[in-house]
Amino acid sequence: MPSPAGLLHHSDRGSQYASADYQRALADRGIQCSMSRRGNCWDTGVVESFFSTLKTELMHEQDFPTRESAKAALFEFIEVFYNRKRRHSSLGYVSPVEFEKAASQVPLAA
Template identity: 70%
Template sequence: MEQQNLAARRRGRRVCTTDSKHGLPVAPNVLNRNFCPEAPNRTWATDITYVWTAEGWLYLAVVLDLFSRKVVGWAMGEHIDRHLVLSGLEMALQGRTPPKGLLHHSDQGSQYANADYQQALASRGIECSMSRKGNCWDNAVVESFFSSLKQELVYRPPFTTRQQARSALFEYIEVFYNRQRRHSTLGYLSPVDFENAALPVTLAA
C-alpha cells in the first residue's frame, strides 16, 4: 500500500439507529440466521443507517432480498421514524410481488415494532422476525451491505448537502450495487445477474 501511495479509509463516527427501549411487542427471531433462502421473495431483511452531510444527518432505510442480496426497497430522509421505514417497505412491495408467508426480518427498533409498520406487514400476509436485543449478527447481511456502502462511498470528505448525498446513494444502490458490484456469496455475480440466472429455475420450482 505504501508503494502504491494508498491509505486505508478510516471509519466515521457512529450513531445509534435502534431504539429498543420501548414497550411495544417484539417478534421472535424466526430467521435464526438462515441467510440463504432458496428463491426470491422468501426472506427480506431491513435496517437503517446514517450518512453525515454538512447540512446534518441523512438517514437511509433499506430492504434486501436475502436470496440475491438485492436492495429491493429503500428510502432516505432527515428523520429516523416509522415514515422512513414504511416508505422503504412500500417501495419493495411495489417493485416485487411476494407471496403470503414472506419472512421479514429487522431489529427490535420502535420504527419496526410500531403498530403502523406491523399492520403494513400483516395486511400483506408477511411474517415478522426480529433480531435478539443488541445482537447485530442476527441481521448480518444488511450489516455487511452497510459496511460496504460506508467503505466504498461514505467514508470520504463529507457530502456538502443532503441532496448530494441522496444522488450518490441512489447511484450506488441502483446503478452500482444492484447491477454491477460482484458479490462473493453469489458466485461473483451482481444481485441482478444472480436473479436473472436463477429465474428459470425458481419459476419451475
Template identity: 45%
Template sequence: MLHPPVEPGQYASEQITTYAAENGITRSMGYTGICWDNAMAESFFATLKTEFYYRRVWPTKAGASQAVGAWIEDRYNRRRRHSSIGQGSPVAFEMQHCNQTAAAPQAA
C-alpha cells in the same frame, strides 16, 4: 454527518420496542440484541461507507441521498461481484433465479 451518534442500547430500549409494536414495525435485530442477528445489513453498510460514502464530501443531505441510491442501483446491484452468490452481481443472480423458476415444470 447525516445522523447523530446513537447509544448502543437505544435500539433495544423498551420505548423503541413499544413504538415498533404499536406501529406494526418489524425490527431487524433479534430480541436478544446480538450483533450477529443483523450481520448481512451490517456488512452492506460497511461496504457502502468504505467503498463510496467516506470517499466524498457531501454538501447537502439530498445530494448524498441521491448519490447513495444511484451507487446502490448501479454499482452494488449491477456491477459489484458478491462472493456469497458465486461472484455474480445481485441483478444477475436474481435474473438467473427467475429464469430457472420460469423454466421449472409446474405441478398440476
C-alpha cells in the same frame, strides 16, 4: 419532517436504542421499532455487512455538501452500482441482477 408510512427502525439491543427517550422519539414520529433477539448476532448480519460495504466503498472520506447530493450518491451506489454491476462473492461473483436473471431461467421441478 413527517416519516414515511410503515417506516421500521431495526436495531440491536444497545442501551441507546432501548432507552425510553429514544423509543419515545420513534413513537412520536410514527416509526415502528424492531430489535434483534437477545444474544443473537445473526439477526443483523446481512444488513451490517451491507452498511460496512457502503461505508468502505462510498462514504469513506466523502463529504456531501447537501442532503440532496448524499441522497443522489446513495441512489447511484445502491441502484446503479451495488445491484447491477458489483460482483458479490455470496452469489458466485455475479451481480444481484445477473443472479436473479439466471435464477429466473432455471426450470422449476414438476
